[in-house]
Amino acid sequence: MTTTSPRDKNASRDVEEAAIIAAKPDVISNTKKVFIKTYGCQMNVYDSERMADVLAPIGYAPVETPDQADLVILNTCHIREKAAEKVYSELGRIRQHKEANKPEMKVAVAGCVAQAEGAEIMRRAPVVDMVLGPQTYHKLPEMIAKVHRKSGEVLETEFDTIEKFDSLPKTRNVKGFSAFLTVQEGCDKFCTFCVVPYTRGAEVSRPVDQIVMEARDLAAQGVREITLIGQNVDAYHAEGPDGSEWGLGELIRHVALIGGIDRIRFTTSHPRDMDDALIKVIGEEPKLMPYLHLPIQSGSNKILRAMNRDHTYDHYKQLIAKIRAARPEIALSGDFIVGFPGETEADFEQTMKCVEEIGYASSFSFKYSIRPGTPGASMHRQVPEDVKQDRLVRLQALLYKQQEEHNKSLIGKTLSVLVEGKGRKGGQLFGRSPYLTGTHFDGPEELIGQIVDVRIEEAGRNSLVGVLA
């Protein structure tokens, strides 16, 4: 992992220039265009929005396609294989477009591939002008200034999460009624399959007042639903306004006090860090939606141990029982990996048993993908591709059946739906149920942005159809 930040003698001038540009947004009108392509998780979605916020004061307006862009940013994901290869083939297309149509266009690679591969990206893809890791995008203005002065390659992959959050613009430019808000970044868990602790760094929690200010700003812009996000969000801890140590539960209760915010979610949880205080809040806080993403990855204790998950299947099962006792209507979602090194058919059957016993309303399931540099990569008894594929198909058949059954169990019920926009058909609206299910129904456009009651009449695996109640 590279953590270098090469600087030349002009570095302080870059900072000054960037600061001057940033301080005088009116000097440069929004004539430049930035296209940001986001890969991967919600953290990247949030980061892309914040990159746009950082670039707005220096005159960049976001666009939906790379065609007219003066700056293209690929915000990349490194969680599974082929992610880096996808980035390189996208860079090939961008190079062609740049050479044919827009020679002055600048290209940046951000996110976790940038963090993992560093300068290698510039060597392999000379079209790239800037490489910046997930903790350095607040430096974009100074990096752009440097690129325009042609003062050498621009690579920023330091880990300074606190500095990043302190430097981001205080107000966000959000579209829509539901927003992500990063409260915690990085991970200290070191699951043996996962690159996140290397690409995102150690766990860092943002200060309570910074989060509350951001949530208030979102509410002022019409946001009704906030998802508090972190790689290991249950590990959130920071000093509260009363001087005591706050966990995620206290933070949720506090955000729930903000007028205009009617729905709260949080993700991603880890079974080791979900404590009784948080479960109490899940049971008591009405603004918290009854939907919880709590990955287990495998139902086999042997594989959980090899994955360094630090808990057993029984621990997980007991946790789920407590959560369901606190909030009986809660819908569960999980992540699963099949074909981790050493996984036998018997281990896989434990995962199937886990799914049968727990019951999931939604899920994400993957074949184990070797990530260079993680302990799993060098483990013996890697599972052949065809076995992984076969297990994935069997697991997904079960998970998808459960998902459809969950959706069908909602027929006849009235659900509150946050209306996000127009549906596919004329006169139709689209929104999200408390369980995050996409829901279609007929209604006037004035309802967009409101939370309305919808009686569910039809249910498929991925969506619901209903009528205004």
Ligand code: 5AD
């Ligand atoms: N191979 C397959 N799936 C992975 N995940 C993380 N790393 C890997 C990997 N190397 C999955 C886990 C995690 C989700 C975000 O991605 O299930 O919870």
Ligand code: SF4
């Ligand atoms: Fe990766 Fe495990 Fe941390 Fe999740 S808890 S981000 S899977 S290391």
